[in-house]
Amino acid sequence: MKDTRRTRVVLGVLLVVALAMITIDYRGGEESPLRGLRDVGATVFGPVERASASVVRPVSNTVDAVTDAPGERRRADRLERQNQRLRERLRSMRLDQDRSAQLQRLLGSAGMGGYKILAAQVISAGQGFEDTVTIDVGGRSGVKPDMTVMSADGLVGRVTRVGPATATVLLATDQTSSVGSRLEGSKEIGIVQGRGRRGLGGHGGTPLRLQLLNAAAPIQPGQRLVTLGSQGQRPYVPGIPIGVVERIDRSSGGLTRTAYVRPFVRFTSLDVVAVVVAPPKTDPRDAVLPPKPRPVAVPAVPPTPAPSRTTSPSPTTTPSRGN
Amino acid sequence: MLNPPEPTAAGRSAVAAVVIVVTLILQVSVANRLPLPGGVQPDLVLLAVVALALVAGSMTGMVAGFLAGLAADIIPPADHTLGRYALVYCLIGYLCGAASTEMDRQSVVPFFAVAAGALAGTVVYAGTGMILGDPRAEWATVSSMVPLQVLYDVIASPFVVWAVLRVTRRYERTERARVDGLSVPAARYRAMSGRGGNL
Numbered sequence: 001m002k003d004t005r006r007t008r009v010v011l012g013v014l015l016v017v018a019l020a021m022i023t024i025d026y027r028g029g030e031e032s033p034l035r036g037l038r039d040v041g042a043t044v045f046g047p048v049e050r051a052s053a054s055v056v057r058p059v060s061n062t063v064d065a066v067t068d069a070p071g072e073r074r075r076a077d078r079l080e081r082q083n084q085r086l087r088e089r090l091r092s093m094r095l096d097q098d099r100s101a102q103l104q105r106l107l108g109s110a111g112m113g114g115y116k117i118l119a120a121q122v123i124s125a126g127q128g129f130e131d132t133v134t135i136d137v138g139g140r141s142g143v144k145p146d147m148t149v150m151s152a153d154g155l156v157g158r159v160t161r162v163g164p165a166t167a168t169v170l171l172a173t174d175q176t177s178s179v180g181s182r183l184e185g186s187k188e189i190g191i192v193q194g195r196g197r198r199g200l201g202g203h204g205g206t207p208l209r210l211q212l213l214n215a216a217a218p219i220q221p222g223q224r225l226v227t228l229g230s231q232g233q234r235p236y237v238p239g240i241p242i243g244v245v246e247r248i249d250r251s252s253g254g255l256t257r258t259a260y261v262r263p264f265v266r267f268t269s270l271d272v273v274a275v276v277v278a279p280p281k282t283d284p285r286d287a288v289l290p291p292k293p294r295p296v297a298v299p300a301v302p303p304t305p306a307p308s309r310t311t312s313p314s315p316t317t318t319p320s321r322g323n
Numbered sequence: 324m325l326n327p328p329e330p331t332a333a334g335r336s337a338v339a340a341v342v343i344v345v346t347l348i349l350q351v352s353v354a355n356r357l358p359l360p361g362g363v364q365p366d367l368v369l370l371a372v373v374a375l376a377l378v379a380g381s382m383t384g385m386v387a388g389f390l391a392g393l394a395a396d397i398i399p400p401a402d403h404t405l406g407r408y409a410l411v412y413c414l415i416g417y418l419c420g421a422a423s424t425e426m427d428r429q430s431v432v433p434f435f436a437v438a439a440g441a442l443a444g445t446v447v448y449a450g451t452g453m454i455l456g457d458p459r460a461e462w463a464t465v466s467s468m469v470p471l472q473v474l475y476d477v478i479a480s481p482f483v484v485w486a487v488l489r490v491t492r493r494y495e496r497t498e499r500a501r502v503d504g505l506s507v508p509a510a511r512y513r514a515m516s517g518r519g520g521n522l
Contacts, residue, residue, distance in 0.1 A: 125355035126400040127366070128408075128448060129459035129468070134351070134399040166399050174402075175459040196362075196464050268358035 102272040105152035113239050113288040116278035117150070118143065122270045123166070131174035131196060133157075133270060138165045146235035148227075148276040153290075154241035154264035155179065155227055156273050167275070172242070173207040173267050180228035181210065181242055184286050188217040189228055192242055192261060208243055208261040215257045221245050224289055225261060229279075237276050239284035264290070335491070339375050339383065342487055343391040346371040351398055363471040365479035366444065368395055372412050373419045373440040373480075374487035377433055381420025388416025404455055411448045415440045433484050434477065441476035445469050 025032045103119055110117040118137055126132035137143050139162045149156040149169045157177065161168040170177055173194040181192045190212040212219060223245045229238025243263035350367045357364055368391050376384025392409030395401065419436050446469060452460025 122356075124351035124398075124400055126402060127350060127355055127364070127368075127395060128403065129452065129457070129464060130400075130402045132400040132402045160402060161399075163399060168400050168402060170402060175461070175464070196459060268362075 099272055102152060106150075106272060106274050109150070109152050109288055110274060110276075113284040114280035114282070115150070115237060115274075115276045117274035118277050119272060119274050120149075120167075121272055129175075129196065131171040131177075131194065131267070132160070133169050133171065134166050135169055135273060135275070136166060137275060138163045138167050140164055142277055143167045143275050148235060148237045148240065149273050150240050150276060151265050151270065151273045153266075154243065155236075156265055156267075156270065158235040159275060169273075171267055172263065172265075179236055179242065180230060181225045182228045183212075183217075183219065183245075184224040184226065184289060186218060186223070188219065189213055190225075190256075190259075192225065207267065208263055210245065210259040210261050212257040212259065215255060217257070219245060219248060219257065219259055221247055224286075226286060226289060229283060233279035237279040239280065239286070239288050240276075241289050335379060335383070338491055339379070339387045340390075342371055342375065342490060343368070343387060343394065346483070347391065347394055347398060350395075351400060355400075359475065361467070361471040363468050363475060365475040366441065366472065367479065367483055368392075368408075369412065369415060369441060369444045370437060370476060370480050370483035371487055372416045373437050374433070374484040375491070376416045376419035377423045377436060377484075378488060378491050379420070380423060381417050384416030384420030384423075385413055386416075388412035388414070403452070403457065403459075407448060407451045407455075410451060411444050414447060415444050418443070434480060437480035437484060438473060438477050441473045441480075442469070445472045 021034060025034050028034065106117070106119060118141060120135040120137040122133045123136050124134045135149070143159060143162050145159055145162055147159045149158060155172055157169045157171040157174070159167050160170045171194065172179055172192065173196065175194050175196045177194040179192045180189065182189050190210045193209050193211065195207050195209055210225065221244075225242040225245070227236045227238055227240045227242060230236045241264050243261040245259050246262045247260050249258040249260070346367050354364050354367050372384065372388040372391050375387045379387075389409050389412065392412035393406070395408040395412070396403070396405045419440055422436055449460050449465040449469070453462075453465075
């Protein structure tokens, strides 16, 4: 009986305290004097809760993992596939960008000269001693043997053999290739011959050799070469940049003079090229040559049009010259 | 037991054909476009022919070499006289096949065979070019190319020879296990010793 009375008293007190606390806290709002109590609680229980959570989480994760396993597995697979696809797309986009830039430059060069071109891509290369590549256009696209092949930088070679969907290109660096060429400015003509192995095995690193027909003609390093153009524009159309004279063979006392030429095209990394399917209506002369890297001295003859051919440059040449 | 059953011979020819075609495609579209120093590329087809000859003997090596060479002569970017590679690879296949009967199970022998085959192949190919008056095969070019070619071939040989051995061996093992399961040890010995069937 006594016990029950005490119990009731304690119960009553506790209830009152609780109600008081509720009242005080409720009325106090943010400024409640009981905030300190809560801070104590946070300080004491916080770490404990964290510790317990760190024990419990793996367990519950394991349980979750076991129950959700098939779904998670699928999700991981899906994400992995998606990741792969995105990475693939990114890579191909980068390749496409590269290719698009090359095509853009190619179109610029072709436009400057007034060539009608068919873009193609190099798909394989020859073996042994020959410098040949295969491109992915052929007879079905209108390619015929003895057409000029160029890239955005300059002369690549000529088509030798045509299949239905592919064509074989003899590179200008091949030892059987010889291209009629003309020096920029002085208009001296010569023959550019390949020295083999895509220019990598050349002695001294210049994969092309120029035989200048006039042994007394002025020539100096830094002068640039364009194609002369063959009879009937085949196999070589005129005006395609070939390269820069790098050094001149002084020792030769023959009928011709020999110089070594560094080509504009990097023959080891050919990718996007173009077959010239229709030659330009007028000889583009030096218009397709890239802008001079430095004000190099070409004192021999100023680059004026030859008196015999007073054709005005085609409309496409002059505006796009600054490209 | 000495005469392999008919399906095995046909199957082996098929495997050899697949190996050659795959190697040839890899050669023209990948290996030949590598800008390696010196402008020389490893000759994977030659390596594949050497490996096939070592596995299957001189008859297979000879035929496979001839067909591989013919294919290398006509695959698009090729621009040399038709039949040069056929001649060279046929010879190399025969010689390596003949050497394989002499060799025992030492694992270094294939690499000597590869080096010798690469040297002989390049020199004979250059020789045919000189005989035919090919301006590309002039002495200066050949003399600078041959050492590099042999070096690259030897470097590339472990991969090609290993791949070819693996393909042919796996095929032989499953084939024999299917045909007569009791002769597996003999088949394995034969595959390891490098003289497979007596074609």
